[in-house]
């Protein structure tokens with residue numbers, strides 16, 4: 312089985328994340344990390360490999376030069392190889408363009424399964440995996456709380472708005488996983504050493520037949536403003552009267 | 568006026584999803600709503616009547632058995648057909664799993680750009696724009712599409728549009744190719760969780776964190792929520808520990824709430840939790856650690872033991888209710 316995992320590098324949620332004046336992700340403002348949910352996607356793939364050594368895992372990302380760090384981490388965790396889709400023309404790509412680039416990179420590589428996160432922490436769009444499935448012409452199962460691969464098919468529990476659904480589809484398929492997917496393992500020292508020798512294929516727009524991207528036709532940010540930071544208000548230490556002081560506050564503010 | 572297509576979602580119970588009315592209301596602001604429903608043959612009469620009550624002047628029903636047997640395939644085919652017939656300026660769906668898959672596939676199939684996670688929509692001199700809350704409300708952005716039809720997911724909730732008299736209905740039979748769709752083998756409706764208000768639209772939200780210590784203790788937070796008529800929230804740590812189902816998680820990767828009052832109990836206020844609640848009008852926290860980061864953003868902070876304060880608060884609220892205050 313050959314699995315592609317869609318890894319995305321994002322501004323670290325632990326940092327003070329910023330937008331540029333043009334409303335784009337300010338990559339310089341915060342530490343960049345592989346999005347936690349895409350590491351869980353990788354963990355889902357690695358567990359298949361733990362059970363069956365013949366499983367091959369390719370970590371795939373579309374992102375600037377710096378995104379190689381996220382790919383190296385994926386390799387050190389256990390992915391076999393990586394694919395980096397990088398081009399100046401991809402800067403500012405919207406969800407549809409991102410999906411087209413990813414689908415173009417995945418086409419022809421004979422993947423049985425593509426595993427993604429359910430939504431990214433920077434954009435929270437949550438549509439790229441379904442778009443990739445549509446562009447590849449394969450089923451999409453997501454967001455999944457759990458996934459099982461049985462020979463030629465995949466089953467899983469999908470989290471819907473008001474419950475869950477049990478799904479099945481033939482492979483090849485694209486799936487996305489939720490935070491219910493197992494937490495990612497840490498890279499081991501040996502993994503970090505061998506990662507340096509693992510292959511990273513680098514593809515640009517021309518090689519992906521994506522040289523005609525026109526970002527201005529897609530989703531464009533028209534305005535962006537920062538909300539003033541919140542400030543701390545009154546703070547009391549409970550001396551036995553905190554409950555009644557809180558009630559006095561809430562009723563003075565007409566909240567109860 | 569230009570048409571605005573609205574994707575209609577049906578819940579596991581067979582009823583319209585609660586987001587439907589708000590989507591129709593937003594569509595009314597942008598143009599003339601066309602509600603698009605994919606449903607198995609002969610199952611849509613009641614839903615069409617309800618769509619009229621929620622303000623849909625036109626309903627387009629595409630009858631296909633795939634509407635309930637496969638994920639998204641029926642909805643996407645119905646929306647694509649409606650786009651041909653009604654030449655809309657925009658397509659609106661909720662940001663649920665179903666809505667996201669429908670919009671994602673439809674955008675990829677028809678080559679139109681997406682506007683995602685809109686908290687508001689506008690039609691400014693013929694240009695459709697969306698407002699978004701970025702990084703947990705740290706930024707507000709406006710976006711539009713450079714060309715083509717705007718494919719939108721909506722993250723806000725709110726009131727329905729005024730009822731339409733009796734909607735115009737067009738019903739067609741649709742042949743849907745579902746070979747590239749996932750098959751639904753079973754559906755489990757989540758146990759309807761009491762009559763607590765839904766988190767995104769609740770006026771008051773009471774949330775509990777790891778500080779509660781156990782599922783049994785978490786009942787303290789649930790009781791407080793019920794006394795205040797509040798929605799019930801939680802931190803990821805509380806969800807991970809199994810105190811409360813995931814659907815209650817507030818934060819970066821959970822639900823975003825913007826109530827008049829947010830009351831955080833036993834929650835440290837990690838940046839990812841704050842990302843889901845920092846736009847609340849008033850924030851109150853109870854935490855025994857005076858240095859907990861939650862206190863950086865509280866209007867009223869209480870440093871103390873939740874296990875002493877919550878029972879006192881509960882009996883004070885009950886006394887107040889008894890006194891008819």
Ligand SMILES: Cc1cc2nc3c(=O)[nH]c(=O)nc-3n(C[C@H](O)[C@H](O)[C@H](O)COP(=O)(O)OP(=O)(O)OC[C@H]3O[C@@H](n4cnc5c(N)ncnc54)[C@H](O)[C@@H]3O)c2cc1C
Pocket residue numbers: 324347348432775776777778779801802803804805816817818819820821822832833834835836837838839840843853854855856859871872873874
């Ligand atoms: C990518 C990513 C996404 C994330 N998304 C989310 C998200 O959506 N939502 C979310 O909440 N978190 C999220 N997190 C996790 C987040 O970083 C924190 O781990 C989590 O919010 C901590 O939950 P907590 O405050 O309940 O637990 P803790 O940080 O352990 O805090 C518990 C608090 O309870 C207090 N306490 C303990 N006992 C008592 C007592 N008797 N009386 C009063 N106070 C007491 C303690 O002082 C402490 O401050 C995310 C993390 C990452 C990396």
Ligand SMILES: Nc1ncnc2c1ncn2[C@@H]1O[C@H](COP(=O)(O)O)[C@@H](O)[C@H]1O
Pocket residue numbers: 317318319320346348349352371372373374406409413426427428429430431434435436437438439440
């Ligand atoms: N630039 C990207 N490179 C690789 N994977 C991506 C990229 N953007 C999105 N994805 C994948 O799609 C998932 C959902 O992202 P989104 O639709 O942007 O919320 C992510 O968790 C990733 O698995």
